[in-house]
Amino acid sequence: MSPLICPSCGSQKIVKNGRIHNGKQNHKCRACDRQFVEAPQQKRIDQRTKALIDKLLLEKLPLAGIARVCDVSDSWLQQYVNHKYATVPYKRRTSRQKKGPLTIQCDEIWSFVNDKSNKQWIWLALDVATREIVGVYVGERSEHGAQQLWTSLPAVYRQCAVAYTDFWNAYGCVFPSKRHKAVGQETGKTSYIERFNYTMRQRVSRLVRKTLSFSKKIANHIGAIWMFVHHYNESLHD
CATH class of the missing domain: 2.20.25 (N-terminal domain of TfIIb)
Structure with missing residues (x-):
């Protein structure tokens, strides 16, 4: 031989x-x-398998598990995921168009990339009436982060919405004082966004508190979050 x-x-x-x-x-x-x-x-991956992978990426499964289920190589799957997350739009697709009385709930949850010293906070805003996620920012937990969340909101929300948040002082530094309400959990005024946070942690494997499926690239981390947000918003209208 x-x-x-x-x-x-x-x-x-x-x-x-x-x-x-x-x-x-x-x-x-x-x-x-x-x-x-x-x-x-060389193995050609058909569209049916790719469609299944797209669905599995929205569930609490590590990439190694998806590779086993779909019978694809780890290296091919990683390349596919890198491309998938790189093409996810970083912009909300929401139904709200007209001005009028609006209420949003805002919150931020902790995550990390590569190791726990590299903290990445996920800032979110949810429309109380439609339950849609209308604002997203991933980055530092600071006044800059609150500003980026505010900037991510569609103009109609920045002009009309009353925002309920926790007592993190960055919100008060950025959100207009007449339309910002800082409240405690016991009031129930932030219950919808808190519930969404729990849902996202359970569905997106890289956000589970104790996991080996954490993100190693910030681009993939943000792409996975946006992909889930788009899926969640679209599911509200199914």
Whole structure:
């Protein structure tokens, strides 16, 4: 039998390195760390499988689990997810158009990217009447974060809405004082947005408090959040 040769550097210093998703032997080059399988077979991923993956990305499943369920490679799935999240629009698709009395609830929840020292706060605003998420910002928990949430709101909300929030002082520094109401949980005035936060933590695996599915790239982290927000808003009208 001919010795295995690394397809990258030509070295024959090859060792076995576990198996890939379909059980085929994986190899690793000791010279350049390239991993490869012998006589690989290119597998075309059909649209049906991609549609299933899109649905599974909205559930509390790690990428490794999705790869096993859909019988695709980890590397292909990661590339697909990177592209998917990069093309998610960072803009709300909401039904509210006309001016009039509006009420929103706002809150921020903690998350992280790569490790817990890299905190990323998810700022959200919810229309009480339609239950739609109408404002989103991911970043620092500061006055700047509150400003970005305010800026993310459609103009009709910035002009007309009364906003109920917790007592985090950044809101009071940014939101117009006549239309900002800081309240405690016991009032129930922020119950809808708090409920949405629980739903998002349960559905988006990278937001579960104790998980190995945390985001390693900020772009994917934000893309996953926006993808869920779009799905949630659209589901309200199904």
